[in-house]
Amino acid sequence: MIAYLDTCTILNLLQINYDDEYIKYLIKSFDEIKLTPIVFEELVTNKFVNVLDDSHKEILDNIIFQQLQSYIDREDYSDSLYFTKKRNNNCFKENGESHSVSYSIKLSRYGKNDFGENLLKTHFISDDSPAKKDFDHFYQINVIGQILNSIDLMTIFWLKQYITKNQLIKYCxxxxxxxxxxxxxxxxxxxxxxxxxxxxxxxxxxxxxxxxxxxxxxxxxxxxxxxxxxxxxxxxxxxxxxxxxxxxxxxxxxxxxxxxxxxxxxxxxxxxxxxxxxx
Structure with missing residues (x-):
């Protein structure tokens, strides 16, 4: 399985405990995790929103720049960006959600050994409900995978026995x-x-x-x-x-x-x- 993450999901995973525990479980749960360049830019811009304790800022900086930066997908996705924008011009924006959907659709068409190997295996993780509503049908008819949220991720972690059910409830x-x-x-x-x-x-x-x-x-x-x-x-x-x-x-x-x-x-x-x- 492959996962593209948006900004709000990453921040939620980090700001719940202010450590990299959930990032480690994420890496264990998926074959690949990816961030679009614009998601990383949004992450850097918004990383301290909701942060009340200054000591947490250093923790966030360390995780973002020492761990997450290496997962930026720097391939050329101009063709799938153009396609997604053209077919969703009513809701497409130059933001992390729209770009993540665009990157996902192209990556799903490829694989290590054959075309279409990543179909139904390329998931977009977003806690942005409006974005899910905007792109859910488009994602489905392109047989890319699923649009999941961080509670879905926690459910995966629970079923894989990385966390307990009580920890999942606490996260909620x-x-x-x-x-x-x-x-x-x-x-x-x-x-x-x-x-x-x-x-x-x-x-x-x-x-x-x-x-x-x-x-x-x-x-x-x-x-x-x-x-x-x-x-x-x-x-x-x-x-x-x-x-x-x-x-x-x-x-x-x-x-x-x-x-x-x-x-x-x-x-x-x-x-x-x-x-x-x-x-």
């Missing part, structure tokens, strides 16, 4: 938080505050903060309703007055469109019961 929860930087920031602040001022907080305030941590740790579609209920609580309002930066974070979370991704991720976690594993 972490992915939801990663889509909203403000959730991660607020969680860190809440935990820090509850530890430092545990003796000063009223019993009701401790309960409310614990509830808020639980809501943010297990994001569901009704998060806005739950947050509104907590924000309106008089006991929480007293705490909020002493932590004004929390209010901005809560507002950002309620306004964020990351909630659109929650139903899909939660459904994937539920559907793990339908995935057969060797025991």
């Amino acid at each position: 929860h972490s992915l939801k938080q990663l889509y909203s930087k403000d959730v991660g920031i607020l969680l860190a602040k809440l935990r820090d505050y509850s530890n430092k001022f545990v003796d000063a907080l009223k019993s009701k305030q401790k309960i409310i903060i614990t509830q808020l941590i639980e809501i943010l740790s297990d994001l569901k579609e009704d998060i806005n309703d739950k947050l509104s209920e907590i924000i309106s609580d008089p006991d929480f309002k007293d705490v909020l007055r002493k932590n004004r930066d929390w209010k901005e974070l809560l507002t950002n979370i309620q306004k964020s469109n990351f909630r659109e991704k929650i139903p899909y991720i939660n459904k994937r976690m539920e559907d793990l019961e339908k995935v057969w594993e060797l025991v």
Whole structure:
């Protein structure tokens, strides 16, 4: 199997744990992994988005430049880029997703020993839902392979016994938080505050903060309703007055469109019961 990866997928794999664990499993799972040049450019440009700890920046730089750079596919794909753009002019963009699809279609037509050897074996890994929607049919009718996402990758790692089912579920929860930087920031602040001022907080305030941590740790579609209920609580309002930066974070979370991704991720976690594993 061959895998082309887009920028958002790579960043998700790296920023969940800030190490190369999932990159190593990716290399073990596929015969070849590839990045288009434009994906690597996007990766360098966006590598520190959502990074809260400066110490993580060096880790990302080391993995990106010392490991991932060697997987850039530098062959000439101008013909398949032209074809993909011509046949998808309504959605083709000069970005990593469109280029990855274009590179995949050409590579699928070749192989080590015969033409078409890579048909159905060349996969595009993308956590960009709009890109999947745009190119899914095109990818299918060209019998290239599948458009997968990082949860699919984690499922592969689980079935290959590189990770446990619990680690896969943990990844899904972490992915939801990663889509909203403000959730991660607020969680860190809440935990820090509850530890430092545990003796000063009223019993009701401790309960409310614990509830808020639980809501943010297990994001569901009704998060806005739950947050509104907590924000309106008089006991929480007293705490909020002493932590004004929390209010901005809560507002950002309620306004964020990351909630659109929650139903899909939660459904994937539920559907793990339908995935057969060797025991």
